[in-house]
Amino acid sequence: MENMTLLDFARGPGLQWALWIFCLGVVWRIVGAMYLLGNKDLSKARRTNYIRSGLRAILTRSTPAEAFEEKIRFQHISGYAWHLALFVSVLFFAPHILFFESILGFSWPHLPNTIILFSGAVATALLIALLIRRATHPVQRLISTADDYISIAVVLLPLITGLAAFAHIGLRYETMLALHLLSVELMLIWYPFSKLMHAFMTFPARYQTGTFFGHRGIKA
Amino acid sequence: MRKDQNLGEYLRSQGVSRRGFLKFCSATASLMALPPSAVAQVAEALAAARRPSVIWLSFQECTGCTESLTRSHSPTVESLIFDAISLDYHHTLQAAAGHGAEAAREAAQEENKGEYILVVDGSIPVDNPAYSTIAGISNLDMLKDSAKDCFAIVSVGTCAAFGGLPGAAPNPTGAVAVSDIITDKPIINVSGCPPIPVVITGVLAHFLTFGTIPELDALGRPTAFFGQNIHDRCYRRPFYERGEFAETFDDEGARKGWCLYKLGCKGPITYNACATVKWNQGMGFPIQAGHGCIACSEPRFWDKGGFYDALSTGDWGTREALLGAAGAGAALGVASAIRARSRKKKAMAEEEA
Amino acid sequence: MNSQTTRALEMEAALEQIEPTIERKGLSDDERVERAKQAFLRKLDGRKAVDLDTCIHCGMCAEACPFYLTTQNEKYAPVHKYRLLRRLYRRRLSPMRWLYKPFTPDITIDDLREWRHYVFDACTGCARCDMICPMGVNVSSLIRIVREGIGAADLMPPRLQRLKNEQRDKNSIVGVDGEYLRNVVATLNDQGADIPLDKDGADTMLLTTVTELRLFPTALAANAKILNKIGANWTMYTDAFEAANLGYVAGDTKALRTATARIVEKAREQGIKTVVVGETGHGYQTLRWLGANTMGERLPFDVYSILEVVAQAQADGRLELKQQANGSSVSYQDPCRLSRKGGILEQPRRILESMGYEIRETEVHGREDYCCGGGCGEYVLSTGSKLRHKVFDLKRHQFEDAGADEVVTACASCRYNLLIGAEKVEWDTPITSLVETVAAHMAD
Amino acid sequence: MSSLDTIPVTTEVATGNVEPLLHEIRHALKRLAGGEQGTTIDLKSLPLAPGEEERIEATLGTGEVRAEVDALGPTLIRETSYPGVWLITHKNADNAVVARFIEVTYIPELLRSQPEDIDAGIDRLESELRT
CATH class of the missing domain: 1.20.5 (Single alpha-helices involved in coiled-coils or other helix-helix interfaces)
Known part of the structure; x- marks a missing residue:
């Protein structure tokens, strides 16, 4: 289309392509990994209530066992705070809800913008703190890959452009809005190929670990 | 007003006192969104101003822009602006008709070569120029002819400025904006569907006063009127900040005058002066009346999704x-x-x- | 110094005698790398794929690993230990391999040699990392595959290589063979034990370990006493008595299979219905949990640890224990492959309580217990000895804080490792065996 | 307006512009008192919510001077309860407001007789006397 502005692109073709790639990639990755199928465990089970064991692990891994709590307190709390702040900003900002509603067909109540602004700022600060930790903590520095850093950057961008658009900092509003949308689209495209997939993989991983140990009679 | 008179002399001859002239200058400065400190400057310039010739061409349009202008404020200070210009051709308003009218246009063009201001409302069909003609002359030819010797062009309304409704998808006539055809003259876009009448007169007042092109934004619009978006100057903005939104047009939020973002208000991406200049003699503007902004002063606003779709939604395609x-x-x-x-x-x- | 410690030191000396051979010649570097990759490919499945795709590199697993905790060496982080496997997955199996491959370095022979240190010297497969992972990744199973890859490349530590070859080829470990068993049993029977050897018509067979036979024959006698007391129709076979599986330890899946097959075939041939495994962690694991998978079919018998046998007999009323302990206190050392990876957590504690002991749990215990530091072959590796002693120190502090009169365990490897560790720092809290304690408390 | 009043739309909104405006007036008064020039504020240039202009007026109150200039329609000039602060409302011949200003000054310029008008007045008076 002629005369298409950045915002038009971000709201139209950009969004569509990003969503297509996102859907395609996420399903591809999940199916491609799971369809490798498991080597069946032939040993005699001590406990056969697999579903219970699996669901249990999904729940219990949400908090560390007491024995570990002290050693990983910072990551535990900051990890929770980061995700919570992120979800509050993403899921309870009125314009975002309208966006989701246009796709999902239903909506939910929103929170006042001051809370959104606060949580957005907190999320940004925490992610930067976690980035610093990743770059400086010996273990995390060693095990980090380009994926880890790029993923942080790709998630930081929507946060920063979103906050800037909200606070009317930087470029004109429609440009910031376009950049915000484009950064979200970048994240959607990056998503299936990166560690961001953990959002889809965590519960299955916990579940299978729960069943693995449940088979042996251990509550994992 | 005689052609050899300047505006100061003309007003005095009409029995307007210096007080009245100063009042006129204050209102004109306010009209042009100039700071009150500029009144003295305006007064000096206006007193010496010469009466410019204006040729107004109407192409693929609905006459809404002219309606906006003429129905706006019955005899007001702005009307003086019109008294102060020589509107030599306007096929809706002029008394002359047929060959006489066209002759008047040609005469004015000849007489004021290089000095007259060309005002255009409506878009120009280029797929087939015969879609819109005046006196057997296609819009395209007439525009080219009239633009040739003008000082500057004022594209009034979104049709002339950006193609507007005739240019909306699927654009059956191949309608284009003035700026798509004329590239060698200064063009001032006074967009809006219709534009705020005061903005039209404000731009003419600027010519009258300073004889120059006002400062323009990237889309060719005077920054004095199009410099800020509706959202930033909207009196309902505090509701947005607090996250208080009307969900429907008749709910409690709507009654309390909450923000219309969720009902599709395009204020945040719309640059116009509605929120401050307002309409109907300052009585209000669409948002004040309870309806969201539809971005009528922005290019291709017809084709940017539903008026009632919130700004944050996008065209995500289909479920399939x-x-x-x-x-x-x-x-x-x-x-x-x-x-x-x-x-x-x-x-x-x-x-x- | 008591006789057990003396024998433990002798065994340590005997292990030191094993020629620290250099890597076997014959395989080219490329062949080794290819073999390692093939081994990785064989073990990677959907579960492992989900695990590898889920890991977010948070590094929390390091905080569970006794080797990292005692050294603060970031290279001992469990997530780092399976890095080679991640690389192979991303290059060869991942659904996104077409994208990852150009950005993922291939595995080299130097990598395999470097990772040998991480997965053999600095990992006992204790699976503590499995318990901390917030994403629920089964970390230890991934590290295990790296060990098998290095094993397949024949790059395991030379001493383990020799031992597993000896077991595979000669059915003996450090010279402990059927003949050795016969001699030990003869001595024990002379002392009043009643251990039937190669008896026909038994339905239960008992497995012991090289460690038990060389260091703790009293534990074997205790096993016999328990089985006789509950009236089991049992025996031991001189050609299939070894529960230890050096193929498992060395990461050689073929040797693992050979050793497992010996037991399975013998049991099938003799019509055995129940196999009882004495005090050993990895011996129990290789048969109970890995046995069927190694053989590719369900086992024709049930596998129990002697702890399960005792607990079950107590519950059935076939075995009564005297409450003689009079409130003296013990700390129980959870062998990782019995407790965390074996599911035997409550039984030992119930048994100890039934004898009147006061259990003083260490700060972390049960499912989260620290490894003794010597599991999975660690204790035979001189290359890992420094690390092993550091981990022992961690354990010792745990025991000291708990302040019990003695430490009880149910794995000969734990026991050996704790004894050696205690000797080095002259720590004098008694380290005893659970079955021996049970035997001592049996009503006549 | 009775029919319009029945439409149940109310806004309890404040743009937050009233307070700063009053501060601006205060600063302008101080400058004036300190010997500096006066200040004029165009009320149209501020986004104000319905009712806010009235609130500003009410806050400023009514002072001692009221004047009406009849030139191109009426112009109402009123000193507020704060001396030196003037409210000027320009209307056109139809009585519609065309501009509103707050002027901080000793006396609004529009109230002074203008030299040009005085000259014209002299001319007129002289021609009157001549006849």
């Missing part, structure tokens, strides 16, 4: 397309896994061997 993508993903996943498993089986076989 997304399901299709997911299906393709599943197929790729299965194919990928089958290939991977054959590698694994090969490794297994090698161990046995």
Whole structure:
């Protein structure tokens, strides 16, 4: 289309392509990994209530066992705070809800913008703190890959452009809005190929670990 | 007003006192969104101003722009602006008709060569110029002819400025904006559907006062009026900040005058002066009346999704397309896994061997 | 110094005698790398794929690993230990391999040699990392595959290589063979034990370990006493008595299979219905949990640890224990492959309580217990000895804080490792065996 | 307006512009008192919510001087309860407001007789006397 502005692109073709790639990639990755199928465990089970064991692990891994709590307190709390702040900003900002509603067909109540602004700022600060930790903590520095850093950057961008658009900092509003949308689209495209997939993989991983140990009679 | 008179002399001859002139200057400065400190400057310039010739061409338009202007404020200070210009051709307003009218236009063009201001409302069909003609002259030809010797062009309304409704998809007439045809003259876009009348007169007042082109934004609009977006100057902005939104047009929020973002208000991306200059003699503007802004002063606003779709929504395509993508993903996943498993089986076989 | 410690030091000396051979010649570097990759491919499945795709590199697993905790060496982080496997997955199996491959370095022979240190010297497969992972990744199973890959490349530590070859080829470990068993049993029977050897018509067979036979024959006698007391129709076979599986330890899946097959075939041939495994962690694991998978079919018998046998007999009323302990206190050392990876957590504690002991749990215990530091072959590796002693120190502090009169365990490897560790720092809290304690408390 | 009043739309909104405006007036008064020039504020240039202009007026109150200039329609000039602060409302011949200003000054310029008008007045008076 002629005369298409950045915002038009971000709201139209950009969004569509990003969503297509996102859907395609996420399903591809999940199916491609799971369809490798498991080597069946032939040993005699001590406990056969697999579903219970699996669901249990999904729940219990949400908090560390007491024995570990002290050693990983910072990551535990900051990890929770980061995700919570992120979800509050993403899921309870009125314009975002309208966006989701246009796709999902239903909506939910929103929170006042001051809370959104606060949580957005907190999320940004925490992610930067976690980035610093990743770059400086010996273990995390060693095990980090380009994926880890790029993923942080790709998630930081929507946060920063979103906050800037909200606070009317930087470029004109429609440009910031376009950049915000484009950064979200970048994240959607990056998503299936990166560690961001953990959002889809965590519960299955916990579940299978729960069943693995449940088979042996251990509550994992 | 005689052609050899300047405006100061003309007003005095009409019995307007210096007080009245100063009042006129204050109102004109306010009209042009100039700071009150500029009144003295305006007064000096206006007193010496010469009466410019204005030729007004109407192409593919609905006459809404002219209506906006003429119905706005019955005799007001702005009307003086019109008294102060020589509107030599305006086929809706002029008394002359037929050949006489066209002759008047040609005469004015000849007489004021290089000095007259060309005002255009409406878009120009280029697919087939015969879609819109005046006196047998196609809009395209008339525009080219009249633009040739003008000082500057004022594109009044979104049609003339950006193509507007005739240019909306699927654009059956191939309508284009003035700026798509004329590229060698200064063009001032006074967009809006219709534009705020005061903004039209404000731009003319600027010519009258300073004889220059006002400062323009990237879309050719005077920054004095189009410099800030509706959202930033909207009196309902505090509701937005607090996250208080009307959900429907008749709910409690709507009654309390809450923000109309959720009802599709395009204020945040719309640059115009409605929120401050307002309409109907300052009585209000659409948002004040309870309806969201539809971005009528922005290019292609007709084609940017529904007026009632919130700004944050996008055109995400169809459910089928997304399901299709997911299906393709599943197929790729299965194919990928089958290939991977054959590698694994090969490794297994090698161990046995 | 008591006789057990003396014998433990002798065994340590005997292990030191094993020629620290250099890597076996014959395989080219490329062949080794290819073999390792093939081994990785064989073990990677959907579960492992989900695990590898889920890991977010948070590094929390390091905080569970006794080797990292005692050294603060970031290279001992469990997530780092399976890095080679991740690389192979991303290059060869991942659904996104077409994208990852150009950005993922291939595995080299130097990598395999470097990772050998991480997965053999600095990992006992204790699976503590499995318990901390917030994403639910089964970390230890991934590290295990790296060990098998290095094993397949024949790059395991030379001493383990020799030992597993000895077991595979000669059915003996450090010279402990059927003949050795016969001699030990003869001595024990002379002392009043009643251990039937190669008896026909038994339905239960008992497995012991090289460690038990060389260091703790009293534990074997205790096993016999328990089985006789509950009236089991049992025996031991001189050609299939070894529960230890050096193929498992060395990461050689073929040797693992050979050793497992010996037991399975013998049991099938003799019509055995129940296999009882004495005090050993990895011996129990290789048969109970890995046995069927190694053989590719369900086992024709049930596998129990002697702890399960005792607990079950107590519950059935076939075995009564005297409450003689009079409130003296013990700390129980959870062998990782019995407790965390074996599911035997409550039984030992119930048994100890039934004898009147006061259990003083260490700060972390049960499912989260620290490894003794010597599991999975660690204790035979001189290359890992420094690390092993550091981990022992961690354990010792745990025991000291708990302040019990003695430490009880149910794995000969734990026991050996704790004894050696205690000797080096002259720590004098008694380290005893659970079955021996049970035997001592049996009503006549 | 009775029919319009029945439409149940109310806004309890404040743009937050009233307070700063009053501060601006205060600063302008101080400058004036300190010997500096006067200040004029165009009320149209501020986004104000319905009712806010009235609130500003009410806050400023009514002072001692009221004047009406009849030139191109009426112009109402009123000193507020704060001396030196003037409210000027320009209307056109139809009585519609065309501009509103707050002027901080000793006396609004529009109230002074203008030299040009005085000249014209002299001319007129002289021609009157001549006849």
